[in-house]
Each structure stands twice: as C-alpha cells, then as structure tokens.
Amino acid sequence: MKHNDMELMICLASRYLEDNSIVVVGTGAPCAAAMLAQRVYSPRLMIMFEAGGIGPLLPSMPISVGDSRTFYRALAASSMPEVMETCQRGLVDYTFLGGAQIDQYGNINSTMIGTDYKKPKVRLPGSGGANDLASLCWKTMMITPQDPKRFTEKIDFITSPGYLTGPGAREEAGLPPGSGPYKVITNLCVIGFDEETRRMKVESTHPGIEKEKIIENTGFELLWDDNLTISDPPSDEELRCLREEVDPYKYIIGRA
Amino acid sequence: MKHNDMELMICLASRYLEDNSIVVVGTGAPCAAAMLAQRVYSPRLMIMFEAGGIGPLLPSMPISVGDSRTFYRALAASSMPEVMETCQRGLVDYTFLGGAQIDQYGNINSTMIGTDYKKPKVRLPGSGGANDLASLCWKTMMITPQDPKRFTEKIDFITSPGYLTGPGAREEAGLPPGSGPYKVITNLCVIGFDEETRRMKVESTHPGIEKEKIIENTGFELLWDDNLTISDPPSDEELRCLREEVDPYKYIIGRA
Amino acid sequence: MDNFTKFNEERQVIYKPAGTGKIFTDPDADKAREYFRDQKPRKMVEKVSSVDRVVKDLVNDGDYIGIGGFGANRTPVAVLHEIVRQKKKNLGLAGHTATHDFQILVAGNCINRCDVAYIVGLEARGLSRIARQAVESGAVELCELTNAALTWRYKAAAMGLSFLPVRCMLGTDTEKYSNAVEMECPFTGAKYLAVPALYPDVGIIHVHRADVYGNCQIDGIMIADHDLARAAKRLIITTEQFVPNEYIRRDPTRTVIPYYLVDAVIEVPFGGYPGNMAYEYFSDEEHLREWLLAEKDPGTFKEFLQRHIYGVKDFNGYLETIGGLSRLQELRILENLIEK
C-alpha cells in the first residue's frame, strides 16, 4: 500500500514499543504510534499521559495530554506528580519527545531559536514535561522529519537531555544511570545511538532513500551501523489499522 | 454537681479550644475535651485525627485514631501525610499529648523509662505522632494527673519537644518559631508557660487544692502566676453534656 | 545488622546555584506558616461570592497566581476573563502547561513574570502569536522550569517545606535558566537539584462540585491541583455546581480540597469553557481556533476581545456570544456520547 511520511514514521515507531511495558506519550504522532502498537504488536502496552491519565481505553486521539480522552475508562485518573514520580521511580520504559532542534547526542531544543535567551528570535513552548520524561524514563524516542536545520551540530538551547556531551555525561550530571535516547525515527531513516560514543548511528534507511540524502539532511556527522539495513516498509495491516482505527479522521496522518 | 478528676480535667481543657480553630487529637481525654468544646463553647472547632480523619461528626468516642469513627460523615477522609503536612504548613492550632514524664519546659517522654536506651526498664510506645504534633502544631496541651514521678526535673527521654532547654531553644533546633507548649491541665491545677523563661507557671489551682499539695506533687520548681486564681469548677452544663453526650458509656470519665 | 549509610561522619558539601532564574515568590516555610495561621479562614462559614467580587477582593496587582487544571482542561476561565476585564497588572504566573490560560492573561497584558514549564503554545492546536510576542519582546520575565519541577515546587509548599530535591533538569540549559540549586543526598551522595517551594499569592481552581463552605470534589485527573490548593495563600474556587454539605459528608474519601483552604467559592456552570471539563463538556475547538486566528491581526483581535470579554458583563454574557446553551449542549454531547 502507498503511504505518506507520517504514516511511515508512525508505523516504524510502533514496532519499538515492547509488549507489557509502559510508555508516556504526548498528543499527535507518538500517541498514534502507541495506539497502533497496542493494536498490532503489543496489546498490553500501557499508555500514560503526564497530566494523570493511566491506561485509558482511548476512544479517539486526544487533543491535549490532559483532556478527558486521556483517562476515558482508564485504570486510574491520577495526577501530574503521580505520573512524574512513577517516571522518577523508574517504572516507565519509553517516552516520545518532539522538538525544533536535535544534536548528535540526542539533546533536544523546544525552548527557543536564537542566541540571546532574553531576546529569542523565536520563543517556543519550553520543556513542558519533555525534560522530565527525557531525564526520568528509561528510553527516549523521537519521531521527526529530518532536515539540516533540525538535525544540527549545536542546538540553540538544550531543553531536554540526550546524552549531553557524550559518554558518562548524563551520570555525571546526576541523571539516573541507564536512561537516555533510544531511537530517532525520521522520514528518511531509523537512527539509534552508538554504545561507545553515544552519538547518532543510522540503523536502517527507508526504502528508496539514498545515504547521500540522509547526509545532506543532517547538520552533523552521522555514524552508520555496520549492519545497515533497509527499513521494513509499513505493512498493509499496520496501515489499515492506523487509517481505520487509530486516526480515522486523519488528524495526524493527514498532516504529512 | 460532683465530679471526678478526669471530668474536671476534660471540662477545663475544653475551655481552651477556641472556636473556628483546628485541633488534632488522639483518643481518650483529649478527644472528649474536643467533643465537649464543640458542644458547649466552640461549635465550629474542627477536629482532625493523624491517620487522616478530618472534621467527622463523631458518633461516639473512637477507640483508635485510625478507626472508622474518626471519619464518620467527615469533611474528608484523607491520609497521614495529608494531616502531618497540614500541621507542618501551620494550619493546626492545637494538639493534645500524653506521656509518662514531663519536665519544666514541657518536654515529654513517651518512649522509655530507664537510663540505657538499649535496655530500658520499661519500653513505652514511642512518639507515634506525638513528636510531630508537638513540633508542628502551634499550641500543645496536655491533660495528665500530677505526681512527682511524672512531673520530673529530668525526664529519661525527650520524645516530644516542649521548650527543650528554654528560651530560643526550639528555634535554634530548627523547630517552627512561635510554636510550643501552651497549657498543662492536671488534677491539681492549670499550668501555663512563662513567656520569659519558658518554664511551667501555675495559672490556677483547682478548688480545694493547696499550693503545698501541688509543690509536693511536682519534681521541679514551679513558677506561680502573679494573678494566680482558683480554677472555675466544671459547670452543670459541661458535666451534663460530657456524661450524656460525649462519653455516655464512661469509657474515659469512668477511668478516674 | 546492615547499616545502609555511606557517611557516618559530619561532612562539608557544596550548595551551588544552578541557574540565573529568579525566585519570584518567597519559599520561606516559616513565613508561610505565619500567613496560614493568621489569614487562612479556618471558620467553616458560607464563602459564596461572585466572580467580580473575588477578583476585586482577592487578586491584587502584582500578585503571583497559580491556575488549576491543565491549560485548556478544567481551567477557571471565568475568573481569568474577569482578571482581564478588571485590568489587573503585573501578575506573576506559574506556567505549567499554560495554554489558553496564558493566552487570556497575555491578551489582557496582565502578567510580567512567569515560571515557565510550557507557554505560548496550545499543544496540538499550534502557537499563540500574542503569547509569543509578549515573551519575545521581553515584556514577561521568565524563569525556566519543567512541568515536574513546577508541580514539585507546589508540593514542597503543600508539605510545608521550603524546598524539595528533584532529578530532572540536570545537565541542561533548562537548569541554567532555572532557579534551582545543585546539592547532594545526605545518605547516598547522589547529585540532586533543589527547587524552591512555590507559595502563590492566589490559587484559582475550577472543580466539579463544592459545598458553600468550600469543600470540593474533582472527577478525573487532579493534575497539580491537590498541591496547588494547599500551597496557595489565597484560594478561589469556581464550581460547576453547588452540592449540600451532606453530599460531601456522604463520601469523604472524595474530598480533595477541604473548606479551610478556600477563601471564596462561586458557582459557575460551564466555568471551564472553552476548555474541556471531564464528564461535563468537551473543549470548543472551533472557538479556540477562532481565537488563534484572530490573533494574527491586531484589529481583528481587538474586536474579538471586545466581543467576548470586554464587551460582556460576566461569564454568562461570554457564553451567549459563543452560541449560548445550544452550543454548550453540543459540547456536552461531544464529551459524553463518545461511543456513538
């Protein structure tokens, strides 16, 4: 089946969410990926929202991470401290973040574009819960289109921690050992992080995407996995489920 | 009307609980005093229990500070941290404590009798919530029989803080300024605390009780109020209410 | 018997300010205690008021405010509109997922400082132009934080403390523009950030039901409101409906805000509109979109505010401008006929 970039990214992301694990998601593509995972791969994936919703039977895509859909027929309607403390206690396996810029260590900027904090060129929303989730969940994922302005050598503001300046830096900063960026899923490829250098390493390129195109769209030097593969394209089952069940009104997949 | 010592102490104590204030009480005499105050003097006195009960319509005397009576038709059935944090935040006006020993500064021992902590002559329950309430509520009261073993120069263990070693000692220890012992109501007299020395000062002696008897029954030197008075004996209304409404089965007032 | 301690001796450690952000409110727990002792209404009396009266009496120019709910979910919109109508100035704001609430206060030029976790955006709905302008121009002074850090700052205050240790923000620029202090654990030596307790001058929370004394119930997620209600020096409650005190006493497990925390309570049906009120009505996405669009042109936006806020007497007047009961019924259906 044909698909657009957004559908591609959501389908690929959904495959990384193991069954019987817990994921904190926001609205949009991450939520779609988690809902798709529940339907296709991981029926017992537990979805949490940072405002307090725990394990809802999502009737449709939430508009806000605090709207009533996020705790519709949920296991618990709790609170923001409850969810954040569950993350801090080490019970949350995955989270998804977005941002305007990301560097080779997976540090993310969602605060501002510009060089002067007091007079930014563009002010963005800020951390929200992103810094907390990137600090406290075990594995941080990102779904994002890839271009050189977004994938940049030096981001203007580190809102949320990736591997900071490299190996050992998270631990030195006081962040919980063993946590950190896990996968970045773009419209061009799937990127992991090198164990040794903590730098981005391309694991698979999407069908029809040349290495050169990925390099052109990245503002820093990428590592390449020795076993570089071609990403498995979305299956018919994934696409059908995504289109018919997860996002029938194309709120998310219509954006691409 | 005739009355016993327990009735006397409860009636006198009830008069110190101002209307529209909050008191945390345990079971027994303090709870009776608070219930009596509600009925005679301070209809809007709010009673809390440290296990979480807030503003119950007490149907009878609780047996435990955590039993279901403590939140019967209550305003809230909360938790122990909720009540303790309400105290720590400075919202609780009064509390009542008991203990095996008390010194001139109102320090209370409910932990052990003896000189060796590891091999006590008698092990008592310990702080429970007493230290917390004495530390965090504004005014601490005590209802206790008076004898020289109980009112002693040096108590074996400071479980709960009175004025510690005297003026400024609470503040120096880090306890909230402005808090501390308020009244001690015994079978012989009503005792306050001298503003300057923070030592016990007798404010009124009960009808028929000589100064000498009080001195004999106290193991340290007492101060005496310049305006020493005779305690107002329990009124008929107080006694009627105590006997008929507060403690009809004489659980508490039968103990004297 | 094991003793799980790394440090048996007295030792010196370093406390190091981690960021350049200001502490906009006094974290001193003893001063808060005194305030609560002297000013908190422990008298269980009727506290029913009106929106214009509470904003006159309880919100002063320069106050720092904390808003319940989550941006456009269970947000006390009626009080926010009234703050704009009464032209309150120089307010401080706890901006934890401040979306439509932030937008309203910026539209009225009411705020000049903000603890930021999330501002200028409306989640999936996009960014607010006027909110961005207010921040980019420097008109609003910021201290950078996170949702968890802000919620824990409320919690520190709710616990009667002056700080709490947290494990977020570490190592980032968010930390560098925060007001946190680097410290370490007394038992393990682990690195922490301490965040200062946040005792707002005014808390404003919209609830599902309350009695006339201010005992409140909330259905669904609490967000940070349990702690905000306890941290706030003054607390304004708007409620979808009043219930008898007997209703509260029938199920005391459900009481999340007891009366002695509350300074005033006002019944405001649909008081969270155009936001979502769980189990009551869904958000009015059309109206929120209209607002975002209107912001693009100053003239249009002035008219928009005139029509919906300045030109109406009260919140019911506002509800008339958006279609009144018919529109509200559509939103009730959207919220509850979810299986259709």
Next chain:
Amino acid sequence: MDNFTKFNEERQVIYKPAGTGKIFTDPDADKAREYFRDQKPRKMVEKVSSVDRVVKDLVNDGDYIGIGGFGANRTPVAVLHEIVRQKKKNLGLAGHTATHDFQILVAGNCINRCDVAYIVGLEARGLSRIARQAVESGAVELCELTNAALTWRYKAAAMGLSFLPVRCMLGTDTEKYSNAVEMECPFTGAKYLAVPALYPDVGIIHVHRADVYGNCQIDGIMIADHDLARAAKRLIITTEQFVPNEYIRRDPTRTVIPYYLVDAVIEVPFGGYPGNMAYEYFSDEEHLREWLLAEKDPGTFKEFLQRHIYGVKDFNGYLETIGGLSRLQELRILENLIEK
C-alpha cells in the same frame, strides 16, 4: 523584580548525622530504579494467588516489611498470621502505629529490627506484654522515628528519591536515636532533618476491592498506603472482594493502587479482622482484649496462639475459632448501624 533568595553564591554547608539509629534498608534511588525496571510486573495479567503461596514466594527470611493500614485498622491480618505460621524469621518492620500487627509478628518471633514510630501499645487498649518483652530484652533492634517521619520516608521512596527534608524530631532524643541527618535549606538556610527513603522489600496492604490484575480501591482514610504501595519492592494485596476490571474503569478517579505496583492479589473476606475495616466491620474489642490478657501467662498464650493461629489451616479457620459468621455479622452491625 524581586528575587527571593538569600544565597546567590556557591557555599559550603555541613551535613551532620543526627542519631545513632541504623538505616535498615537501602535508600539508594538508582538501585531502586533498577529493581523496579527489572522486577516490577508491568504485565497486566491475572495475579490471583493464595495467602500461603504469596508468603512462601514473596516473603523471605530477613526481608524488611511495611504493613498497610493503622495497627488494627484495615490491617492485612491474614498475611501476618501466615507469616507466623510459616515461621518467617529476622524480618525488619516499619513500625508506624504498629499495634496488633506488631503484636502478631512478635508472637511468632518473626522480627529482629524495627523502625519505631509507635510500638508495644494498642492505643487506648493498653500495652502488649510480649511486645514489651521483645523490645526490652534487646531481641528487636530499634531505630527511633515518628509517624510523620516514617510516612515521609515512604513518600521519599514513592517519589523516586533517596531522602526528604522534614521539620519534626529536631532537638529531641527521638532525633538522637534516629537515622536522620541535620542539613539546611539551599534557599532559606533554615535547619532541616533529612530522612532516608524507605523502600521495603515487601509491602502488604488490605483493600476494599481489587480486580484480578491488582488495580485497587480503598474507602476512607488512606493512612500511609498510597506511598507504601509505591515504595515497596514487592507488593501483596489482600482484598475484601474482587471486582471486574470494568468496575475499576468505570470510576478511575478511585484507583489508589494501579496493577503495575502489585505482585499478587488474594481475596480475603474479613481479612482485616480483628481490626476495623471501614464501612465493612468494626474491630472485635473482646478478641483483642482476650489476646492482651492471654499474654500475661506464657502457657495460656501458647494455647491461645495454638488455637487461633498455629492450629488452623488458614484465615477462614481462624475466623471459625472466634465465632465464625455470627460473630462477624455482629461486627458488621456494629460498624454500620451506628445511628441506632
């Protein structure tokens, strides 16, 4: 704009151990995180078990345990009896208002260390002779604390921290025999005690209702159980009754313990007997008095334990020894026909 800070510069401060009490459990938050990641059952599967099985599988000699409820209110008595029957040894205990629960474990010689807030007494019912003996003989090693300190130690763990600052215990002998550390606030310089996070090996909580996955509801006061459930490495739930998962989902606001905290769940009707279970049954004061009296003579007490604990197969067997359903119905009436 004001900046409410007393300290703009890096500075040295002193951390000073305040007491001689041991830390019986590891407060290290990173180690707890690893445990929770690797061992906590995030799989939402049926966890129904039996009391003897969970005590065999989840309670090991030497474990440190935390008991829900409040001494003789909503106490998980069935599991405690089984611990005695299975002769578990060298347990540690969080003794926050440990009354009948402490008495049971001491009767079985199960514990050798205890964080004390309140022990050896049964509130207004008097002191337990065997509990006093166990403590006075030195058979149980103590660390002195308070109810608030213990509940905040659970809360530190529930928050995923290794410590919390508190304002109790300061200046007393309770402090001198505690495991707290004197420290100061990074923002105000105010003196605090830090208490170490308490992550018990096993938490045991009795609830009103739970589904087969372990999602739980509790009616009435929570005491410290919200935090204990989150702090415990392994968590055993006994419930008055099972309810369908659908029942839980119908009112998610009421869920206080979600399934992923729970290792096993067992239906034990009257499981809090002889304690009080709010809205279900009152405490059996006669039986508790009989227990206290029996303690006065070693022979009598041995027989008493044989009759009620060692000589019965399970908790239903125990309930038969105290009068079975007829007695239990009396206690239900005592609890609920309160206006009579």
